[in-house]
Amino acid sequence: MLESVVAYLQQAEPSSVYAVLFLSAYFENVIPPIPGDVPVALAGYLLTFSHITVSAALFWSTFGSVAGFMTVFLLSRFLGLKLYAAGESEVRHKFARSIHKLFPPSEMEAVRQKFSGHGYMAVLVNRFLFGSRAVICIVAGMLHLKIPLVLAASFVSSLLWNILLLSTGYLLGSNWDKIGQYAVLYTAPFTILFTGFIIWKVVAYLKKRKQQADGA
DSSP, rough: OOHHHHHTTTOHHHHHHHHHHHHHHHHHHHTSSSSSSSHHHHHHHTTTSSSOHHHHHHHHHHHHHHHHHHHHHHHHHHHHHHHHHHSOSSSSSSHHHHHHHOOOOGGGHHHHHHHHHHHHHHHHGGSTTTTTTHHHHHHHHHOOOOOHHHHHHHHHHHHHHHHHHHHHHHHGGGGGGHHHHOOOOOOHHHHHHHHHHHHHHHHHHHHHHHHHHOOO
């Protein structure tokens, strides 16, 4: 299927290329297996002989990325509000009980304040983290992060990442399909460090909470 899309885009009108850029970037966040980065890298290659422009390719790919991220974020935020609504939660399933056990509703505001700064940072760098974009959308929503700040961070992250993809696709030329190898090179070390830091902060918080509970 991917080969067919590539062959089509190489001969398609600019408007069709922009539509594919938007849709692939959007659904990459909603349906993670969709390779949203590949069409952007291809667009970078197409700049050498197609009528598409850098500004339009950057706009539609970034617009799609931000729209997809915010869709999942807002859905998660809505679900999070139900999970942590006062009184009995309307959401009754095993996942909800597990979340409540890990982060009790009575402590959710303290958790949000503790990790909100890290949440905004995660959104800001999410495009540069390997295989974690969908997870960050959901976690940011569960933490009830502020919508304008998430929107701004998501925009900056998507804009910088798509500039990198377009530039790499253009520089690689006919070897643009090697973008996957370069993406791993860009993101893997940073992802390991960032994930390790977040895990350390969560474990430290849970340990401190347990010590406080035992001392009470």
